[in-house]
Amino acid sequence: MTTEMRELCQADWDAYYGTLELAFGGVAEAAEEHELWNDLTEFDRFFGTWEGKTCVGTTGSFSFRLSVPGGSLVDAAGVTMVSVAATHRRQGILTSMMRRQLDDVRARGEAVAVLTASEPVIYGRFGYGTATFAAKAEIDTTRVSLSVPAGTDDVRLRYAKPADVHAACEALYARRVSERPGMLARQPGWERLGLLDPESERQGASPLQCVVAERAGELVGYARYQVKPDWDAAGPKGTVRLRDLEAEDPAATAALWRFLFGIDLTSAVEAHNRPTDDALFQLVSDVRRCRIQVRDSLHVRLVEVGAALEARAYRTPVNVVLDVEDAFCPWNEGRWRLKGDLKGAVCERTEDEADLALSVRDLGAAYLGGVSLTSLASAGRVRELRPGALAEATVAFGSDAAPWLPHGF
Template identity: 70%
Template sequence: MVDDHTGPAPELRSLLPDEWDSAYGTLLRAFGGPPEAEEERQLWRDLTEFGRFLAAWDGDRCVASAGAFSFRLTVPGGASVPAAGVTMVSVAATHRRRGLLTSMMRRQLDDIRSWGEPLAVLTASEPAIYGRFGYGAATFQLDAEIDTVRAGLTVPDGTDDVRLRYADPAEALDACEAVYARLVPGRPGMLARRPGWERLGLLDPESTRGGASALQCVVAERDGATVGYARFRVKPSWGPEGPNGQVTLSALEALDPAAGAALWRFLFDLDLTSSLLARGRPVDDAWQYLVRDVRRCRPALRDALYVRPVEVGAALAARTYRTPVDVVLEVEDAFCPWNEGRRRLSGDAKGATCEPTRDPADLALSARELGAAYLGGVSLTALAAAGRVRELRPGALAEATSAFGSDPAPWLPHGF
């Protein structure tokens, strides 16, 4: 194959361990080239699954990359489904508009299908890029900058029964991970952490603190058992009226409402602080209903996890449905043509099947819309209002919308 620009096209192949530094350097340059702490760089190298990472080479220069972690993703109903976590996607600025990204996406989705993983997921630096490859925004996250002095907080009964103690983040890691693991099956979008991924929550390079403290941890306990934890940093600040430090929340997980409220109250009440910055929280996070004045919290919504069904039938059969559903879906998927055509989805809260059929279609949509609706956080009715889903049988849209929904809201707990 010959590239029209400068001769032979770059060679696309699996990344070898001794090529990692070159590929990672290309990735960092594509994202602006800021320096990265050695501990962070080493963690990503340790997590890299060689054989699942691609790189394109122009001679001895790496000019593009794309990887896929092997995850298990919670879906509605609580099942843990294999999913490829697409990551470290980059193309050197010198090699743009030459089809490298499309070539990598094509190769990657073919590989994911061969691995038997029905889903691909990613977080997008530029959302406009990935829709053409069938990825739909499936989860959203809530950011907030809370005025802890004026927002106020009302906690539920039992909050005072929760004991809080400071703990070294590393020493408390096993107890915190046990809390996280218990929560994973209960919320779509959460990732079961494979060995090594627990280190992500402890990353604490001084260069990224922005003047804040080292990472701190508080553990919530009841009857000697850990029932929650919070990781955070504190940035001291003083103004003309006195102290106005800021708390930045890194993670907060709790097994019950009282434990969660105890942790939020602790963060609100930290001495010499007046604001709490919380990013990447679930859109139905409890703090919104604990505060007395949500307007003092400046909530903001943004996209988080993008989902792409690699095998439509297997993906839809892997989850359950909130209400009974029996619809024929006409799926458009030019990038993964094996998904195109009609499938009958039949399911309820106990399980589902999704098989090819010749019956008339009830709904028509693309793989991107299926990805967006898959975890239950995006309404098929809303997508239809935008012209992205077509109802072909009266009543089918309402039936499917109700069935696809999820309580609680789907949430991605951390990036990758």
């Protein structure tokens, strides 16, 4: 039978999502997860591939606002729910969906597309580069202590029901977005993600808990977490599982971590998604006993090279000609002159000789400032054509704060 790709409609949601779940192992998500993702779906941005009445491929994107170096928020497509039925692999379905999706993103005027990858090897051929990384820490709190800054003792902590302080926590998060590239300004409805807590996902841990940090009656930080109790012959050895932690200053940050380290009947803290430059790693007495692991997180694709490069600022003045290779989106192919600084940038087509040559995938990797052009060049993925251009561009593209995606989508 032939296949047909079409825009998703509400009546097809269950079949579409069932195909996605089957592709990811066949374990059904909790009802509250289904409800949230159904509510967040922008149906005119989602596509299904159908063979008769059977859905055999899925993809979609959310309308996001992405923080970039300089603090601006850029319209970005958050690519999600990508799957092809195992019975229909190697038939060009994924390529066709990626083609239509990027054409749709371009037509919407969005210069950037982003995704998190279940298998990173899949998306490089469509121009996505790994742009941010996430740190996981498993901390033995019986052997790791914290050295906290002055003012930590002035921060008041109190328990709160997550829903009761949710609006104040979201307001604090919103103030933080422009401070770190890669963060997402949460659009209406997305605030619900922070409270999602299906019992089936707890694996023996408690319901979601929250503690807030306050100074002079104002909220200056929060941590949401769960506790998984455990015991052996020597006594209690529970684990604190951190969901998220945000704070406005070093003292509030330290106060929250100190609280997590000191919860009764526990001997470990697990944090599964933290920035690679998290303050935690400077507060701890023994970073080795934090068992830090780093993995890829956000993958970036420049859909419109000129507009994307103009949308961010540059740490130092830069004036380079980039020769960009982009076979999948050929409108990006060719030479672009980028002139920019901390105040902004202009990026236009040029016939001038190129200073650097690279693929759109590698330009996406460097876009948020967390992957240096020099490191890409060391792997043969960026070629310097004018002496000195690589060093100039590497510094300019960098970010003072490591880019970080705070939650998946």
